[in-house]
Amino acid sequence: MLNSLCPCGSKKDKNNCCVAILEGKLEAETAEALMRSRYTAFTLAHAEYLMKSHHSKTRNIKDKKDIKQWAKSVKWMGLTIINTEKGQLGDDTGTVEFKALFIENGQLNHIHEKSFFCLENKKWVYKSGKQLP
Numbered sequence: 001m002l003n004s005l006c007p008c009g010s011k012k013d014k015n016n017c018c019v020a021i022l023e024g025k026l027e028a029e030t031a032e033a034l035m036r037s038r039y040t041a042f043t044l045a046h047a048e049y050l051m052k053s054h055h056s057k058t059r060n061i062k063d064k065k066d067i068k069q070w071a072k073s074v075k076w077m078g079l080t081i082i083n084t085e086k087g088q089l090g091d092d093t094g095t096v097e098f099k100a101l102f103i104e105n106g107q108l109n110h111i112h113e114k115s116f117f118c119l120e121n122k123k124w125v126y127k128s129g130k131q132l133p
């Protein structure tokens with residue numbers, strides 16, 4: 001059972017959590033859910049979903065191959081949601097501050113980011129992020 005837990009740390013079965021969102025069976029109803037699904041997409045090197053869940057104005061299609069290669073080259077160790085603002089049902093913008101741990105070239109490293117999300121075509125998408133120390 002343990003290996004069916006979602007990589008995002010929700011303690012839910014991945015098929016009722018991010019994997020279902022990646023496969024289009026569930027919608028990310030909040031900015032946090034979208035953030036979690038994007039983390040899980042990184043752990044699976046699912047570049048197509050990372051593109052799809054990125055706002056069309058800030059998405060860079062040229063990065064797709066690089067994202068896939070990089071996501072595959074690191075070992076993802078976990079996601080911690082530190083803070084969320086708005087991004088709930090009924091909102092049209094939201095922010096999520098998170099830390100994602102990964103091992104790259106044998107070194108433990110992390111991304112600490114405040115991410116900005118908004119609705120595009122009534123779906124949550126990643127707009128931009130601010131790197132934090």
Ligand SMILES: [Zn+2]
Nearest residue numbers: 006008017018
């Ligand atoms: Zn999940």
